[in-house]
Amino acid sequence: MPEMNILEAVRDALEIEMELDESVYLLGEDIGANGGVFRATEGLQAKFGENRVMDTPLNESGIIGFAIGMGLRGLKAVPEIQFIDFIFPGFDQIVSELAKFRYRSGGLFTTNVTIRSPYGGGVRGAHYHSQSPEALFAHTPGLKVVVPSTPYDAKGMLISSIRDPNPVIFMEPKRIYRAFKEEVPEGEYTVPLSEARVAREGSDVTLISYGAMLHTAMEAAEIASDEDGVECDVIDLRTVYPYDYDTIEKSIKKTGRVISVTESPKTAGFGAELSAHVAENYIEYMEAPILRITGYDVPFPFILEHDYMPTPERILDGIDRVWNY
Amino acid sequence: MRKILNLDGTISKNATEPDIPDDELLKWYDVMVQVRTLDRKGIRLQRQGRVGFHIFTTGQEAHIGIAAAMNTEDWIFPAYREHGAALYRGLSLEDIVNHMFANNLDPQKGRRLPGLFGDKSINFVNPSAPIGTQVIQAAGAGYAAKEQNEGEVNAVFFGDGATSSNDFHSGMNFGGVFKSPTLFVCMNNQFAISVPLEKQTAAENIVDKAVGYGMPGERVDGNDILAMYEVAKEAVERARNGEGPTFIEAYTYRQGPHTSSDDPTRYRDDEDVENWKRKDPIERFKKYLINKEILTEETDQEIWDKYDQKINKLIEEADARPKPKMRTMFTDVYDTVPQHLEEQWEDVKFFTEEED
Numbered sequence: 001m002p003e004m005n006i007l008e009a010v011r012d013a014l015e016i017e018m019e020l021d022e023s024v025y026l027l028g029e030d031i032g033a034n035g036g037v038f039r040a041t042e043g044l045q046a047k048f049g050e051n052r053v054m055d056t057p058l059n060e061s062g063i064i065g066f067a068i069g070m071g072l073r074g075l076k077a078v079p080e081i082q083f084i085d086f087i088f089p090g091f092d093q094i095v096s097e098l099a100k101f102r103y104r105s106g107g108l109f110t111t112n113v114t115i116r117s118p119y120g121g122g123v124r125g126a127h128y129h130s131q132s133p134e135a136l137f138a139h140t141p142g143l144k145v146v147v148p149s150t151p152y153d154a155k156g157m158l159i160s161s162i163r164d165p166n167p168v169i170f171m172e173p174k175r176i177y178r179a180f181k182e183e184v185p186e187g188e189y190t191v192p193l194s195e196a197r198v199a200r201e202g203s204d205v206t207l208i209s210y211g212a213m214l215h216t217a218m219e220a221a222e223i224a225s226d227e228d229g230v231e232c233d234v235i236d237l238r239t240v241y242p243y244d245y246d247t248i249e250k251s252i253k254k255t256g257r258v259i260s261v262t263e264s265p266k267t268a269g270f271g272a273e274l275s276a277h278v279a280e281n282y283i284e285y286m287e288a289p290i291l292r293i294t295g296y297d298v299p300f301p302f303i304l305e306h307d308y309m310p311t312p313e314r315i316l317d318g319i320d321r322v323w324n325y
Numbered sequence: 326m327r328k329i330l331n332l333d334g335t336i337s338k339n340a341t342e343p344d345i346p347d348d349e350l351l352k353w354y355d356v357m358v359q360v361r362t363l364d365r366k367g368i369r370l371q372r373q374g375r376v377g378f379h380i381f382t383t384g385q386e387a388h389i390g391i392a393a394a395m396n397t398e399d400w401i402f403p404a405y406r407e408h409g410a411a412l413y414r415g416l417s418l419e420d421i422v423n424h425m426f427a428n429n430l431d432p433q434k435g436r437r438l439p440g441l442f443g444d445k446s447i448n449f450v451n452p453s454a455p456i457g458t459q460v461i462q463a464a465g466a467g468y469a470a471k472e473q474n475e476g477e478v479n480a481v482f483f484g485d486g487a488t489s490s491n492d493f494h495s496g497m498n499f500g501g502v503f504k505s506p507t508l509f510v511c512m513n514n515q516f517a518i519s520v521p522l523e524k525q526t527a528a529e530n531i532v533d534k535a536v537g538y539g540m541p542g543e544r545v546d547g548n549d550i551l552a553m554y555e556v557a558k559e560a561v562e563r564a565r566n567g568e569g570p571t572f573i574e575a576y577t578y579r580q581g582p583h584t585s586s587d588d589p590t591r592y593r594d595d596e597d598v599e600n601w602k603r604k605d606p607i608e609r610f611k612k613y614l615i616n617k618e619i620l621t622e623e624t625d626q627e628i629w630d631k632y633d634q635k636i637n638k639l640i641e642e643a644d645a646r647p648k649p650k651m652r653t654m655f656t657d658v659y660d661t662v663p664q665h666l667e668e669q670w671e672d673v674k675f676f677t678e679e680e681d
Contacts, residue, residue: 059498069466093461100453107657110660245664
């Protein structure tokens with residue numbers, strides 16, 4: 001079985017879907033001859049032609065609106081937004097149009113668009129190459145928001161997203177694009193959306209995370225085990241919206257302690273949703289406060305980014321607080 | 326400005342009368358009457374509190390000429406004053422009246438403001454309300470049409486206000502670059518709610534914008550259905566031949582308010598309105614048909630009476646229908662109803678007497 005990093009897995013998924021289904025089209029800035037600024041579409045234009053791998057004008061609202069039009073016609077459009085920090089000119093197209101087409105037309109008009117975009121901090125990218133705005137999209141009924149953390153999931157969930165008849169925001173953790181490799185099956189396979197994965201089993205504290213932060217949470221979980229003998233159950237949410245209630249329920253009924261780990265700002269971030277969901281439904285199982293380890297409520301910093309983002313130390317401090325509450 | 330019909334229904338000097346069969350001309354007129362009648366009834370129903378909202382087409386019925394120059398397979402992205410294009414293609418009056426009442430037979434399940442509707446069976450796309458967003462979607466759909474079925478074209482309608490929007494720019498730009506077979510039709514009715522054209526753009530004419538996007542532009546009398554048809558027919562032909570998009574500025578006037586919520590006396594002169602009423606697209610076309618002796622005052626009256634009665638009957642039926650089932654609040658958000666929405670449905674069900 002070949003070994004791939006996340007970037008290679010994304011590229012592989014795109015190539016497979018384009019081969020299997022001639023209605024799959026890619027569009028975006030620099031995705032053609034240049035193969036994308038991260039090389040996620042390397043070689044695809046040469047293989048599938050300029051009509052199906054389209055270098056577009058520099059306009060994110062245009063890219064997404066154009067993709068919606070293609071999707072209405074039955075093509076499966078997979079636009080790339082070069083950095084998710086640049087998605088906001090297209091926010092109206094996503095929130096007002098893409099997310100609502102099926103509903104507003106009584107189910108008559110649907111548009112299958114999967115927006116891929118690298119997100120997240122830790123790459124010395126400063127304000128506009130670092131953000132993690134999943135909560136904005138998770139607050140938009142009609143969208144699905146997917147954030148894989150491993151090469152295996154990146155490939156299987158991207159294929160699922162493209163095949164899913166609903167619009168998907170597919171957020172790629174760019175900090176770990178090339179961080180590690182793992183075995184990834186050749187050819188097509190799917191990983192279902194809206195199903196979380198238990199990344200580590202433990203009975204003491206539940207950590208819920210996704211994307212790049214999942215690995216930081218895993219690192220903290222290993223240290224907690226080694227140094228304090230506290231065993232964390234780590235949930236990789238994988239799909240942020242609509243998310244998997246059952247896996248969370250099972251874990252927190254076991255542990256009675258829960259911490260979410262996300263890298264976006266704290267207030268009204270996705271961790272707030274997770275905390276509220278747990279408090280609303282399972283408060284009687286809770287042995288300790290429900291914590292959020294997040295970024296801070298500031299614009300994404302540059303030179304201080306590693307102080308901004310959740311670290312294993314901050315997560316360990318949280319584990320300590322709920323374990324010794 | 327392209328023009329064929331004079332106000333008295335004669336053919337303008339230098340213009341050539343298009344060769345259109347009599348029954349087709351009568352169909353155009355018939356649809357114009359339907360649209361105008363729906364406006365008259367719609368505002369009355371809104372004032373009576375029987376429907377929630379009304380959007381007017383009155384004065385802009387010549388847009389039907391654009392639809393008449395296309396095939397029904399060619400998609401149309403409307404703004405919201407193009408009901409005539411849908412009726413021309415065979416949208417049933419029953420559907421549109423049920424939609425006005427947002428009742429249980431409304432194809433859009435009572436989810437939209439009256440006037441904002443689409444119909445897949447006639448390739449008439451469901452519009453939103455944010456302005457201009459459909460322009461780029463039409464460019465993308467046109468590109469897809471070209472990839473899927475050579476020779477297919479599409480059209481998108483928007484107002485003069487939309488030419489200031491982001492997605493007018495992105496749509497025209499992408500359409501030009503990718504040679505979408507798209508008719509970009511600006512229904513320039515000279516007001517964006519209350520804001521007049523000179524506050525919308527410093528360009529002398531909206532049509533001048535076509536140059537910047539590398540596509541041909543045509544300025545046409547938007548109250549002249551024959552000229553609208555001719556200009557669209559030429560643009561359709563270019564698009565079908567792979568020559569890409571055309572920008573059409575249809576110079577017209579909204580005779581009524583923006584919507585039932587608007588009071589146009591606050592921002593425009595009665596005199597202006599009266600002037601434009603003299604250029605009314607239906608009156609002008611009627612005179613042409615009478616000149617050609619394919620319509621008489623008597624047969625004209627019969628058409629108006631026919632739709633008056635037909636729509637009255639549909640209104641009585643639609644008004645008596647119940648609103649859509651509560652469950653429809655949760656369907657069509659996704660292709661299937663996900664777990665969290667099922668739970669929220671259970672919640673709302675607890676507070677209603679409705680069974681399913």
